[in-house]
Amino acid sequence: LAEAMPGTPAPRPAPTSVLAKLPPGYRDWRLISVAHEAGNLNDLRAILGNDIAVKAYREGTLPFPDGAIIARLAWEYVPSAANNKVFGQPQSYVAGLPKEGVQFMVKDARKYAATGGWGYAQFNEGVPVEGVTIANCAPCHQPAKPHDYLFTEYAP
């Protein structure tokens, strides 16, 4: 009802992002693994983790402890003419511009109990993506439940 009254400030929308802003220094986090998605995604990606996440990965701790944050970065999948010339054949693909935003999984067993203890967030160009909520992400991670909802394994 309040929304309809002229002159009343619009109610603040419920916060939809698990992270209000990009975790400071996430680009400096340590590497968990790398991957290539072909198909429509057509990217090269890196999975990074904060200290708590990397420690848990390396020690095989399941479930991951509160405070663990995992970041998925992705870049354009770009054939490298320079590298191909050196190798003498078309074989080299390198990272181009960032794409598909940066996705995060944030562990808090109590706060996100309904989704296995993980909150999910996506940032495009540094800004939380409007309307993306945990419900857009968590169901898809369900098949990875035996590894605490993480598809990615640590690359030694």
Place this chain on the structure above:
Amino acid sequence: LAEAMPGTPAPRPAPTSVLAKLPPGYRDWRLISVAHEAGNLNDLRAILGNDIAVKAYREGTLPFPDGAIIARLAWEYVPSAANNKVFGQPQSYVAGLPKEGVQFMVKDARKYAATGGWGYAQFNEGVPVEGVTIANCAPCHQPAKPHDYLFTEYAP
């Protein structure tokens, strides 16, 4: 002549590796970029840098300052059945076991003046590869001279 004399200890072979041992903590270094080599290499790779190297990459410093070390890690290029199932099509490739060793470029403008200031080293399973010297590597990096002999660009 000495080698031929029985009872004389064999002369120590000249040290061929630029790095006597793996730089401590290199797996914790920050990410510069990722790549996929198809063809015979058939790998996913990550380029990491120590603090001096990452700072120079981010600030665009050329040539790289002494003390910069860059590491090239590589893993098997493995289709992920689990990820493909989630995505509904074959498109996902992840890092498997390490392969092709770990390669390093070490900057010391004076020591390696003959090869653009870079020393090169390769480790397989933690051990410097017997017989691999700078001469096995530097000529191939010559085309990247305009970027201080580095093919890889920083992935933002």
